[in-house]
Amino acid sequence: MAVTVTRETMLESWEQPSFWQRLTIRDGLWALLVMAGSIQLWWLYREYMDGYEIAIQAGSTLALIAWGWYWKPARLFTLAVAALAVLALWRYGTDYSLRQSDFWLKYFLESQVAFMWMSALYVLATVTYFVALFSRSEFIGKTATALTWIATVMGLSGLLVRWRESYLLGTDIGHIPVSNLYEVFILFALMTALLYLFYEDRYRTRAMGGFALLAISGAVAFLLWYAFDREAHHIQPLIPALQSYWMKIHVPANFIGYGAFALAAMLGIAYLLRSGVEAHWPNSLLARVLPPLELLDDVMYKAIALGFAAFTIATILGALWAAEAWGGYWSWDPKETWALIVWLNYAAWLHLRLTKGWRGTPMAWWAVIGLFVTLFAFLGVNMFLSGLHSYGSL
Amino acid sequence: MNQTPTHPSNRRHTLSWVLLEFFGSMNLAITLLVLVAVASVIGTVLQQNQPYPDYVFKFGPFWFEVFRWLGLYDVYGASWFIGILAFLILSTSVCLYRQVPRMLRDMIRFRTNIQPHSLRGFHQHVEWQVVDHDLDATQDAVTEVLQKRGYRWRARTVGDHRVVAAMKGRYNRLGYLFTHAAVVLIGVGGLLDGNLWLKLKEWHGEVVLETHDLAVRDIPPASRLAPGALPAFRGNVMIPEGTAASFVFVRARNGFVLQELPFAIELKDFQVAYHDTGQPKSFLSQVLIHDREKLGDHPLEATIRVNHPFTYRGYSIYQSDFGDGGSVLDLRAWPLTVASLKPTEIEAKVGGSLKVARPGGTLILELSDFRLFNLLPESDAQPGERKFRNFGPSFGFKLRDEGGQAWEYFNYMAPVKLEDRWFFISGMRIQPSAPFTYLHIPADPNNSPERFLRFNARLHDADWLRTWMANFAPAANEDSNLRHDLERVRVSLVELFAQGGSAAVLERAKAVVPADRLQEASALYLNILRDTLAQVFIEVLREEGIDVAQGVGEREEAFFNDALSALSALPAYASPFYLQLASFRQVEASGLQVTRSDGVAVVYTGFAMLIMGVFIMFYTSHRRLWAWLAVEKGATRLLLAGTGNRHQTEFAHEFAILRAMLEQRLGTAEAERSTTTPSSAVPQAY
Numbered sequence A: 001m002a003v004t005v006t007r008e009t010m011l012e013s014w015e016q017p018s019f020w021q022r023l024t025i026r027d028g029l030w031a032l033l034v035m036a037g038s039i040q041l042w043w044l045y046r047e048y049m050d051g052y053e054i055a056i057q058a059g060s061t062l063a064l065i066a067w068g069w070y071w072k073p074a075r076l077f078t079l080a081v082a083a084l085a086v087l088a089l090w091r092y093g094t095d096y097s098l099r100q101s102d103f104w105l106k107y108f109l110e111s112q113v114a115f116m117w118m119s120a121l122y123v124l125a126t127v128t129y130f131v132a133l134f135s136r137s138e139f140i141g142k143t144a145t146a147l148t149w150i151a152t153v154m155g156l157s158g159l160l161v162r163w164r165e166s167y168l169l170g171t172d173i174g175h176i177p178v179s180n181l182y183e184v185f186i187l188f189a190l191m192t193a194l195l196y197l198f199y200e201d202r203y204r205t206r207a208m209g210g211f212a213l214l215a216i217s218g219a220v221a222f223l224l225w226y227a228f229d230r231e232a233h234h235i236q237p238l239i240p241a242l243q244s245y246w247m248k249i250h251v252p253a254n255f256i257g258y259g260a261f262a263l264a265a266m267l268g269i270a271y272l273l274r275s276g277v278e279a280h281w282p283n284s285l286l287a288r289v290l291p292p293l294e295l296l297d298d299v300m301y302k303a304i305a306l307g308f309a310a311f312t313i314a315t316i317l318g319a320l321w322a323a324e325a326w327g328g329y330w331s332w333d334p335k336e337t338w339a340l341i342v343w344l345n346y347a348a349w350l351h352l353r354l355t356k357g358w359r360g361t362p363m364a365w366w367a368v369i370g371l372f373v374t375l376f377a378f379l380g381v382n383m384f385l386s387g388l389h390s391y392g393s394l
Numbered sequence B: 001m002n003q004t005p006t007h008p009s010n011r012r013h014t015l016s017w018v019l020l021e022f023f024g025s026m027n028l029a030i031t032l033l034v035l036v037a038v039a040s041v042i043g044t045v046l047q048q049n050q051p052y053p054d055y056v057f058k059f060g061p062f063w064f065e066v067f068r069w070l071g072l073y074d075v076y077g078a079s080w081f082i083g084i085l086a087f088l089i090l091s092t093s094v095c096l097y098r099q100v101p102r103m104l105r106d107m108i109r110f111r112t113n114i115q116p117h118s119l120r121g122f123h124q125h126v127e128w129q130v131v132d133h134d135l136d137a138t139q140d141a142v143t144e145v146l147q148k149r150g151y152r153w154r155a156r157t158v159g160d161h162r163v164v165a166a167m168k169g170r171y172n173r174l175g176y177l178f179t180h181a182a183v184v185l186i187g188v189g190g191l192l193d194g195n196l197w198l199k200l201k202e203w204h205g206e207v208v209l210e211t212h213d214l215a216v217r218d219i220p221p222a223s224r225l226a227p228g229a230l231p232a233f234r235g236n237v238m239i240p241e242g243t244a245a246s247f248v249f250v251r252a253r254n255g256f257v258l259q260e261l262p263f264a265i266e267l268k269d270f271q272v273a274y275h276d277t278g279q280p281k282s283f284l285s286q287v288l289i290h291d292r293e294k295l296g297d298h299p300l301e302a303t304i305r306v307n308h309p310f311t312y313r314g315y316s317i318y319q320s321d322f323g324d325g326g327s328v329l330d331l332r333a334w335p336l337t338v339a340s341l342k343p344t345e346i347e348a349k350v351g352g353s354l355k356v357a358r359p360g361g362t363l364i365l366e367l368s369d370f371r372l373f374n375l376l377p378e379s380d381a382q383p384g385e386r387k388f389r390n391f392g393p394s395f396g397f398k399l400r401d402e403g404g405q406a407w408e409y410f411n412y413m414a415p416v417k418l419e420d421r422w423f424f425i426s427g428m429r430i431q432p433s434a435p436f437t438y439l440h441i442p443a444d445p446n447n448s449p450e451r452f453l454r455f456n457a458r459l460h461d462a463d464w465l466r467t468w469m470a471n472f473a474p475a476a477n478e479d480s481n482l483r484h485d486l487e488r489v490r491v492s493l494v495e496l497f498a499q500g501g502s503a504a505v506l507e508r509a510k511a512v513v514p515a516d517r518l519q520e521a522s523a524l525y526l527n528i529l530r531d532t533l534a535q536v537f538i539e540v541l542r543e544e545g546i547d548v549a550q551g552v553g554e555r556e557e558a559f560f561n562d563a564l565s566a567l568s569a570l571p572a573y574a575s576p577f578y579l580q581l582a583s584f585r586q587v588e589a590s591g592l593q594v595t596r597s598d599g600v601a602v603v604y605t606g607f608a609m610l611i612m613g614v615f616i617m618f619y620t621s622h623r624r625l626w627a628w629l630a631v632e633k634g635a636t637r638l639l640l641a642g643t644g645n646r647h648q649t650e651f652a653h654e655f656a657i658l659r660a661m662l663e664q665r666l667g668t669a670e671a672e673r674s675t676t677t678p679s680s681a682v683p684q685a686y
C-alpha cells in the first residue's frame, strides 16, 4: 500500500510553515486557558510552595500547553480531568469527612472511589478491545477507546483529588500522591494508557489496544489486591527523606519510562503471537486480525526510545535528588542500581537495533524480557531487597 | 552508506589497529554493558558492607573466604568492578575516537559523486522522463522544492549529467557524540568520586584500614588522614549535643579510616518532630562550624535537615542518622539470683561501662543505647496497615564476662500492656544477628516489678523457705516424719526450680525415678512444685498486706501464672539482676554525613550532554536526498532518491510529499513516472 498523501497535506506541505505559523486561534486559547488555570492554582496554594515548586509548576504549565498543541486530544482530556477535580474540591471545601456523606464525593469523586471506577473501566476496556479485534466492529472499537479515555480521566482526577485530600488530613501531611507503591501503581496505569492512546491516535488503529490494556489490567489487579488485602490505600504522612520537590519530577518521569517499557513488552507479545500464528496457521482469523508485524515493530521501537529518553531523565533527576538527600549522586542503593540495569538493558537493545539493524522476533523477545527486568526494578526491589529507597514494601 | 572509501593498506595488521579494533568494537561494548549489569545484580542481591561475622554466619567459613576474595561484600568498590568500568570508558572513548571524524565529515559533506545505480538501490527512489523542462529548469524545480522542505543542497555537473545532493537534520550526528561523550564523562567523574583514592593510598601503604572498634584518641596515626588527603570521600560521624567533631569515619570493607576535616562541626541542638501517628516528621541539626583559619572567632551557624544539606568549603554536610549522645541513666539493679531484695542504685552514661560484682566474679556492664520513643506496630494491626504504638523509653546494654562473651539486653522503662495485663519487658540475645527473646515480668498494682521480685527472692531464700514451711502447716498428715520428708522435697523442688526452671525439675525426676514411672512422677513433682509456689505466692501477697482469707482473686491468679512463666524463663535470661530504668536525662547525638566529590561538575556536565544527546539522537533524523539529472532521448531524465537514518516510515511519508510537490511543480502530465518503490503500510506517525 502506497503512502497516501492528500491534496491538502501536500499543499499544506508545499510551503512548510514555521511551528508558530501553524498554531491556530484554538491553540492560543488553549495556552491562555492553561495559563489562567495555573495562575489560579498558584494563587490558591502559594503558601505551600517554595521557589523550586513554583518553577516546577511553571515548567509543567508550559509542558501542558505544548502537549495540547502537539496532540489535540490531550486538551479535552485535560479539561475533563480539571472539571472533575474542581468539582471534587468544591464539594469538599475544607471538610474531609464529607467524603462519606456528599453524593458526588461518595459515588464518583473521592479518590478511592475514582480509582475503583478507573479500575473497573480499564478491565472493561480490555475486554472490549479484544471483542472489537475479533468482531472487527468499528463501533465496539470506538467504545473501547472511549472507555479507556474515561478510565484515565477518572484515575488522573482521582490522583489530583487525593493530593487535596492529603492536605485536608493536615497541612503537614499533604503531599503529591506519588509517594508509595499504591499511588505509583495508579500513575503507572495512567501513563501506560496515555502512551497507548497516543499511538492509537497517531497510527489510526485499535488493533494493539487489547494488548496494551492487558498490562494495565494487570496493574489494576495488583492495585485491588494491595488495597483490599493489604489496606495500602490509606494516605500516610511522608517520611522526611521523601519531603522534597524532587519527588514531583523524578517519580512521574520514571513512570513515563515504566509505562513505555510495559507498552513495548505487550506489543512484543503481540508480535510474537502474530508471527507464530502466521507461521503455523497463515489463514486463520487470528492471523488476519492481529496487528501487522511492521506496525508492532515500529511502535515497539518508538515506545522503547521514548521510554529510554524518559528513563534517562528520571535516573538523572534521581541522581540529583540523591546528591541532596543521601550525600552523593550515586550510592549503589538497590533501587538505583536496578534503574541502571534497566537502562543498560535498553541501551543494549537500542544499539543492536540501530547499529546492527536487528529487527523482529529477537527484539520482541527482548522487549518482553525487558519488562521482567523493569518489573524487578519497580517491584522486586521493594519486595526482596532493602536499601535507602524507603518507598513502601509489600 | 556512511562508508568512506577504505584505503587498502598494511595498516590493518599493526598492533594499534588491532587494539583500536578490539576496544572500539560494538561487541565488546555490549559485553561490558552486560557485565556491569550482572555485577550490579550481585551487588543488590547480596547485601553489601555488612559486618564480616554476619557473612561467616551466612555462608560458612569456606564460602565466606571465597566471596571475600572475590570482593563480593563490596562489589562496587572491588578492583575488578572498577576495572570493568574503566574498560567501558576506554571502549567508549575508542569508539568516539573512531566514529567522530567520520560523523563530522558526514555532517559537512554532500556526496555529489554518487552513481545512478546506487541511487536505484535505495528503498525510496523514483524516476521521471520530464518532457517540458530542460536540464536547468528541472534542476530549478528540484532545488526549489528541496529548499521549501528545509533542505540544504549542493549541485555539481559531471560530464553530461548533474547531481543535486541535499540534506537536512545533520545535527542528528551530534546525538551520538553527546551521548557517548557523556558516558565517558560520567564514568570518569564517577570513578574520581568513588573510593579510588582510598584504594590508591592503601596500595601505596600510606594508610591502613582500622578494623577494631576504638575510641577516637586510640586510633593509630596509620589509619588517620590529614585534611584534604582524599579528594573525594563519604564519611560519617555521630556528634553528641554540645560537643564538636573535626573528623569523619570513612568506611571501607570491614574497617574504616579517620579523615580529618579542616574545620570542626559543633552540634548545638538536635530535634526530631513527630506526626500524630508517631511517624517521624523531621530530623534537624543546629550546628556551628568552627574554622579558625577562615572564620576566626566567628563560627558559622547552619541548620541541616534531611534533603537540605549544608555545604562549606566544598564539603557537604548531611543529616543522615541520629542516636544517643551519652544520656545519663539512673538505674536500679534488682538481684535475681540471690535472696536479697535490695536493689543497687547505679548512675551511668550511655556509651560508658562499669564493673559489677556477681557471685562468681565480675561482669562488665556496657550501656549501649537509649531511646525516648519506641514506635512498634500495634499487635492487632493488619499486615501493611500502619498502626503504631509508642512503647516509651528504652535502653540497651551488654553484659560481658571475663571471657569476653557478651549478652545483649534491651529494656523498656515503663510497663507495657499486653492482653489487658501489664509487663516489664526485657529482650535478650547472644548473637548480634539473632532476634531478641523477651522476658515478661508482670507488673504489680503499683506499676512496679517489686511483687514479682519479692516472690523470686523468696524462692531463692532456702532458710526462709524452711522456717516458713515448718511454721506454716496446713497439715493433712499428722505423721511428723512424713511431713518432714515432704517439706524437704518441697524445698528442694523450689530450689531446683529457682536455679533452672521447670526443666531442672524434670531433669531431676529423670535422674531419680525409674523410666517406667517417670511420667507419673514428673506430674507429681510438678504438682507439688506448683502447689508450693502458690502457697509461697500467697505468703508474698499476705506480706504485702492483702487479705487472702477468702482466697486470691482473678487478677492475682493471672499474675501468678505470668510470674511462673517469667520465673521459668529466668535461667535462660542469664543476668544476675534485672535493670530497671528509674529516671534519665537525655542527650541526643546527630549522625552527620560529610562528603567531598569534586568530580561532580564533570558528572553533571555528562548528565546534561546525555539528555541532550538522547533527544537529538531519537527525535531528529539525518536525511539525505539526491537528484540525478541527464538529457536522454530529448527529455530530461530525473532520478530522485533518499534515505534517513531514523524513522523509515516518517521518511517514506516525507519522500511521498517531495514527490508530489515535484510532480505538481513539473506538471504531472509531462512527468512520466517510471519506477517507484512501494513504501510501508503505516500511514503517519509523529
Ligand code: HEM
Residues within 6 Å of the ligand: A347, A350, A351, A354, A355, B024, B025, B026, B027, B029, B033, B088, B091, B092, B093, B095, B096, B099, B172, B173, B175, B176, B179, B180, B183, B617, B618
Ligand atoms: C556505557 C556505554 C554506552 C552507552 C550507555 C551507549 C548508549 C547509546 C545509546 C543510548 C545509543 C542510542 C541508539 C541510537 O538511537 O542511535 C547509542 C548509539 C550508538 N552507540 Fe553507544 N553507548 C555506549 C557505548 C558504545 C560503544 C563502546 C560504542 C562503540 C562501539 C558505541 C557505538 C554506538 C553507535 C555507533 C551508535 C549509533 C549512533 C548513530 O547511528 O547515530 N556505543 N549508544
